[in-house]
Amino acid sequence: MPRETWGITECSRTMIRFILFLKKIYVPLLFILLEALALNFYANSTSYTKARLLGISNAVVGRIYKQFASVGDYFGLRRENEALVSEVARLQNELEAFRMQTGGAQPTDSLLALTGEAAKYYYTTAYVINNSITRQENYITLDKGRRDGVEPNMAIVTPQGTIVGYVLNCSDRFSVGISVLNINFKTGGNIRGKDNFGSLYWDGLDHNYVVLSEIPKYADLQPGDTIVTGYSSIFPPDVEIGCVESFELTSSNYYKVKVKLSTRMSSLKRVLLVRYADAVEQRLLEEQTINGGFAEDYSN
């Protein structure tokens, strides 16, 4: 009997000591555990994860954003109207020029007759209800969603035809797009009227400027040149990005160009959404080429 009692007390004493020890350190343990979980989640997150998170919260607060945006709307009506009228004038000019070229035929008919298929780009409009410029990864919330025909990878441009971003995630009524002011944003950029292209990104330093890198040294580059979108399965060609502010040689072969954005990202209101009809086909073909036999044959 005494031996057993001794055994039990010894055992329970260690137990108690262990529990006391746990009680002393469970807060730091919990802290480390929670931080590790959060860090893990952050490290494995992509722009799509973030857009999805915003999509979830939009289901709750999207309507409120919409209310706020519609109140703020009245203050910008005058400028908005002026921009629309000048855009109409520009389009009229373009139409006139097109009519001259086709000799008075109806432009839409002749276009259909030429290509024999529907338009390559489909345009629709949306309204920006939430937009930030202060973070390193900025996203744009739009008031149209899947029900209105919006889908991921549609380009977002201003009515003046300057770049804004593209759609990442859609819910039924809202969609979240990646802004050009997001360090994960990347697309191709051209100097208008020339063949040199480079890759365009935001360095996270100033919301008025983006960076165009990998422009070859022999390119004829002048401050004030216009930079437009180039090869992309998202943006139509010739969407204006901005003007060359300054440039410098990085390494010995490439220019790094500082581009002043044409879009005023801090005061976005109405935007156009553009769907490139052949985007899926183009992307599939590109993926097949990269993953398929061609690349492997080449390496062998």
Added chain:
Amino acid sequence: MLKIIQIEEERDMLYRILEYLFFFVVLLLLQLFLFNNLNFGVYVNPLVYIAFIILLPMETLPVVMLLSGLLLGCAMDLVMGTAGINTIATLFTAYSRPLLLRLFIGKDDIRDGGVPNLRRLGAGKYFRYSTLVVFLQCFVFFTLESLSWDYYYLTLLRILCSTVVTVVLVYFAQMLFGDGMGRHFGV
């Protein structure tokens, strides 16, 4: 008699929890609809929601601090679409708050408990304490956000500008809410 005191204490506790819940919701809405939309540029991005951690009562248990930090961080991550940075920063701040209190405020004040607002602590102690908490939060947040050591001086500039603006806004928050809180408790 003892029973009555106990009941009163429990009722006060309930009031306090309700007040803090209300404060939590107000801060969340303010951050979401006001402070996140102050587009002053890349350098000013106030994280005013941290006022919740700053103004939790001094006698709050460390584990409660940690869990409030978790809740606050997750809520902000969800609405700001930041996928974890808010949680990491807020957990860190909430965990280190007891240490900061001990450093800046002194054992006597902490033992008496209460809401660490301007009226309770006095201007000197309050500003030293709140500035450091806000700085910690901003430091972790912006360092993780930029995730690179290139241009770290610019990240530092973001941290400093945002800290200053946040401290001022937290000062207003504690004037509006912090004074009301704790009125029941004679602190």
